[in-house]
Amino acid sequence: MKNINIPFQANLKDPPVPLPKYKKQQSDGKAQTIDILIGGAAGLGINILENMLNKAFMLNGYFVYSTKEFMSRVRGGSNTVLLRISDQPIYAPCWHVDLCVALDYAALSHVQERLTQKTLIIADESDPVMKDIQKNSIAIPMLETAKDLGDSRYANSYVAGLLFGLLKADINLLRKSVVSSFSEDTQKENETAMHEGYTYSKKLKNISLPALLQTSLIPKSNFHLLDGSSAIGFGSLLGGCTMITSYPMSPSTGVLNFMASISKEFTILVEQSEDEIAAFAMVLGGWFGGARAMTSTSGGGFALMSEGMSLAGVSETPAVIYLAQRPGPATGMPTRTEQGDLNLAIHSGHGDFGRIILAPGTLEECLTYAYLAFELADRYQVPVILLSDQYLADTINMIDNVDFTAYEQRRYIVKSDRNYKRYTLNKEGISPRSVPGLGQGIVGSSSHEHDERGQSTEDYKIREIMVKKRDNKLKRILSEAYKPEIQGKGNIAIIGWGSSKGAIFEALKLLNDPRLFQVHFVWVHPLNPEHIEVLKQNETNIIIENNVSGQFADILKGHGVHIHYRILQSNGFPFFTDLLENELGNIIKDIK
Amino acid sequence: MKHPLDRENVDNAWCPGCGNFGILKLLKEVLTELALNPKDTVIVSGIGQASKTPYYIDTHMFSSLHGRALPVATTLKASNPSLNVIAEGGDGDMYGEGGNHFIHTVRRNPNIVHIVHNNMVYGLTKGQASPTSQRGFETGVQVKGVHNEPFNPISVALALKAGFVARVNIGNYEHAKTVLKQAFLHKGYALVDIFQPCVVFNKTNTRKWFNSNTHELENDHDSSNLSMAMQKALENDPIPIGIFYQSERHTFEDYFYGDEKKALISVSHDLKKLQGLFEKY
Numbered sequence: 001m002k003n004i005n006i007p008f009q010a011n012l013k014d015p016p017v018p019l020p021k022y023k024k025q026q027s028d029g030k031a032q033t034i035d036i037l038i039g040g041a042a043g044l045g046i047n048i049l050e051n052m053l054n055k056a057f058m059l060n061g062y063f064v065y066s067t068k069e070f071m072s073r074v075r076g077g078s079n080t081v082l083l084r085i086s087d088q089p090i091y092a093p094c095w096h097v098d099l100c101v102a103l104d105y106a107a108l109s110h111v112q113e114r115l116t117q118k119t120l121i122i123a124d125e126s127d128p129v130m131k132d133i134q135k136n137s138i139a140i141p142m143l144e145t146a147k148d149l150g151d152s153r154y155a156n157s158y159v160a161g162l163l164f165g166l167l168k169a170d171i172n173l174l175r176k177s178v179v180s181s182f183s184e185d186t187q188k189e190n191e192t193a194m195h196e197g198y199t200y201s202k203k204l205k206n207i208s209l210p211a212l213l214q215t216s217l218i219p220k221s222n223f224h225l226l227d228g229s230s231a232i233g234f235g236s237l238l239g240g241c242t243m244i245t246s247y248p249m250s251p252s253t254g255v256l257n258f259m260a261s262i263s264k265e266f267t268i269l270v271e272q273s274e275d276e277i278a279a280f281a282m283v284l285g286g287w288f289g290g291a292r293a294m295t296s297t298s299g300g301g302f303a304l305m306s307e308g309m310s311l312a313g314v315s316e317t318p319a320v321i322y323l324a325q326r327p328g329p330a331t332g333m334p335t336r337t338e339q340g341d342l343n344l345a346i347h348s349g350h351g352d353f354g355r356i357i358l359a360p361g362t363l364e365e366c367l368t369y370a371y372l373a374f375e376l377a378d379r380y381q382v383p384v385i386l387l388s389d390q391y392l393a394d395t396i397n398m399i400d401n402v403d404f405t406a407y408e409q410r411r412y413i414v415k416s417d418r419n420y421k422r423y424t425l426n427k428e429g430i431s432p433r434s435v436p437g438l439g440q441g442i443v444g445s446s447s448h449e450h451d452e453r454g455q456s457t458e459d460y461k462i463r464e465i466m467v468k469k470r471d472n473k474l475k476r477i478l479s480e481a482y483k484p485e486i487q488g489k490g491n492i493a494i495i496g497w498g499s500s501k502g503a504i505f506e507a508l509k510l511l512n513d514p515r516l517f518q519v520h521f522v523w524v525h526p527l528n529p530e531h532i533e534v535l536k537q538n539e540t541n542i543i544i545e546n547n548v549s550g551q552f553a554d555i556l557k558g559h560g561v562h563i564h565y566r567i568l569q570s571n572g573f574p575f576f577t578d579l580l581e582n583e584l585g586n587i588i589k590d591i592k
Numbered sequence: 593m594k595h596p597l598d599r600e601n602v603d604n605a606w607c608p609g610c611g612n613f614g615i616l617k618l619l620k621e622v623l624t625e626l627a628l629n630p631k632d633t634v635i636v637s638g639i640g641q642a643s644k645t646p647y648y649i650d651t652h653m654f655s656s657l658h659g660r661a662l663p664v665a666t667t668l669k670a671s672n673p674s675l676n677v678i679a680e681g682g683d684g685d686m687y688g689e690g691g692n693h694f695i696h697t698v699r700r701n702p703n704i705v706h707i708v709h710n711n712m713v714y715g716l717t718k719g720q721a722s723p724t725s726q727r728g729f730e731t732g733v734q735v736k737g738v739h740n741e742p743f744n745p746i747s748v749a750l751a752l753k754a755g756f757v758a759r760v761n762i763g764n765y766e767h768a769k770t771v772l773k774q775a776f777l778h779k780g781y782a783l784v785d786i787f788q789p790c791v792v793f794n795k796t797n798t799r800k801w802f803n804s805n806t807h808e809l810e811n812d813h814d815s816s817n818l819s820m821a822m823q824k825a826l827e828n829d830p831i832p833i834g835i836f837y838q839s840e841r842h843t844f845e846d847y848f849y850g851d852e853k854k855a856l857i858s859v860s861h862d863l864k865k866l867q868g869l870f871e872k873y
Contacts, residue, residue: 007860224873237866242856245667267859269670269848274696278663281656285664288654289671290857311657404867409860435857436634436652437675446655455602455647456655
């Protein structure tokens with residue numbers, strides 16, 4: 001084979017890539033926010049309503065945020081979408097809401113614990129529950145109107161119109177969003193439904209609803225509406241991903257879908273494998289052949305990939321695994337969220353070998369760390385796990401413009417000469433990696449213990465040398481690890497990792513206590529001892545994790561960090577800002 | 593006898609008289625006679641005695657895990673379609689542990705050669721039944737003799753309309769060579785199941801047994817006729833050897849690349865275009 005051009009050729013002598021700058025969480029003063037909870041069965045089109053409203057409120061100049069909670073079924077059940085509209089960026093969900101819209105009869109009983117005395121309830125006039133709700137409720141003829149127009153799903157546009165009327169937002173911008181949300185054959189009916197809802201809202205009197213800020217809104221044309229799955233997808237493309245091989249599994253499939261949708265325009269091989277074992281083997285075949293490959297899965301699928309992790313370890317083949325967590329054990333709750341697979345990610349695979357685990361917590365981090373996953377896998381020839389969860393994958397938020405050219409492109413590949421040895425020994429333990437057909441050498445990769453050529457061996461001396469070689473890689477990795485992000489100064493550290501970042505940030509903002517500071521880990525494994533020194537020196541450490549045991553807390557403990565309080569949860573929900581504020585408030589009031 | 597494709601300084605772990613030696617020699621000769629450059633050739637193997645083959649022949653290799661050679665080989669070929677890719681292993685590796693991958697690799701039709709050393713017994717784990725062991729075959733585990741219906745890779749591959757389906761007997765060397773050459777020349781997935789004796793653990797299906805219980809497909813066998821191939825695949829007394837079926841269709845790489853095949857190592861995404869796409873969100 002001749003004349004293969006390797007773009008962006010780099011080597012280990014180059015310093016680590018600079019972490020591309022992205023906007024950190026921010027807020028100026030107190031936000032004016034309206035929290036809307038919409039409930040309805042699967043199949044009613046609740047997601048269309050979510051996207052329609054998000055787009056329209058963004059066009060109106062607001063910050064929007066939406067997150068879903070849904071059952072593991074295709075039709076029926078009771079699902080919700082939470083929409084938060086504000087003049088400030090929103091980073092997390094809240095439990096209690098200002099406004100609740102019930103698209104069907106089951107919705108109100110499903111969400112009743114999230115309603116307060118002040119919550120305005122909107123439901124269809126035929127909903128039997130409405131008879132019992134006297135205060136703060138509006139009965140509307142949405143189902144009748146929608147049915148008159150020909151399809152009960154037009155109720156979504158009716159509700160959108162009604163909400164825009166109630167919140168005094170610009171209906172013309174909603175119209176734009178409605179038009180872009182539907183195909184031509186139903187556009188007209190949806191527009192009519194929207195108008196009916198809007199007109200109806202104007203007839204309503206004495207509605208008590210917190211006002212939305214109407215002035216000094218800045219157009220949000222610099223912002224983009226994205227869910228976590230798409231952000232991981234964009235980041236992976238920035239990382240040069242040319243292959244994804246996966247077995248579909250909630251909640252990881254969003255990334256597979258994203259990559260498939262984009263494969264029509266970019267060179268990316270997308271293959272749905274027969275099982276997760278094959279998916280991982282395909283990732284290794286891809287990297288071995290010169291591709292940058294990834295797989296997407298959840299805990300149950302990743303359990304099957306354990307042998308592949310081990311093979312990546314001994315053969316020193318890079319791999320990128322997107323692991324979107326959901327509550328286990330076993331099938332658990334497929335469409336709910338949890339941070340319960342950290343231990344699995346750290347310990348999967350037999351034998352000792354290095355790996356890197358990255359747990360992003362915001363869209364910006366999803367994008368940046370997905371890019372980094374490919375860079376690090378290639379640089380150190382280890383598997384890199386991107387640890388996300390259902391909440392982060394499915395939540396839609398706004399992300400500021402990203403300069404894609406700021407992400408430095410590198411490929412750690414060498415042309416082989418006649419004497420090339422795949423596992424050449426050196427001080428770093430990281431041997432120059434070539435691929436078959438690139439040069440005059442032979443590339444031998446092996447799952448057995450092997451010598452420098454890759455030939456299997458049982459020589460005890462070579463075994464020791466090779467074990468040390470692979471272990472040495474860890475030193476280099478640790479010395480180049482990225483630090484946790486610290487926000488604020490104080491003596492009470494609020495520690496989190498992954499998707500809890502936003503809820504912790506908002507709870508701290510609400511508590512407004514100068515003693516509190518946030519320590520957020522994205523790089524969760526392996527931990528550089530220098531990076532946790534701050535916690536060892538600190539007076540009080542409180543950890544917040546979405547799992548029953550405090551998996552990360554135990555790891556920190558193993559590093560000599562004293563964890564004074566653990567706020568843990570494992571009910572399938574993400575952390576809610578307002579509930580977390582209460583829980584944290586109760587703990588810190590007793591701390592001097 | 594030395595061969596230019598011998599890997600130097602290796603300690604061969606096969607038993608004296610093992611059928612694997614014949615297959616190793618066959619493979620080296622076929623690659624040489626077809627003038628396939630070893631620097632453009634990769635053998636992906638699984639685990640077992642047969643899977644040690646790439647350690648003894650001087651091509652590139654990826655020695656993977658038990659049963660996993662096929663998925664590795666599939667994406668390796670797709671990453672760089674100009675490579676000659678061989679997936680090689682034994683009957684336990686490919687039809688037992690890797691049985692699911694066998695089925696789905698046939699469906700994908702990557703342009704690779706799939707060589708299965710079939711000795712109807714487990715060697716490296718010391719003598720248990722394999723998926724292809726015949727009924728009544730007694731082992732330390734199958735103490736009353738094998739109960740399970742033997743796996744028939746030929747009829748399974750045919751049921752999935754594999755593009756190239758062949759079986760040979762290493763004891764019939766020149767015939768085996770002719771067939772294996774055809775497998776390399778075939779565009780798409782090519783299965784070559786090779787009967788070979790295990791001189792230590794299979795005292796039933798010996799070299800002599802394979803020689804007297806197989807016969808070459810007749811000259812009038814029409815390898816473009818799927819139902820005739822299936823009929824032949826189900827015969828077992830004697831067992832037919834040769835090319836049962838051959839038919840070319842779009843490969844896995846064709847589906848992905850169309851006419852513009854390239855090595856993925858040379859691909860870099862257009863970041864401006866990506867930025868434009870991002871900004872539509």
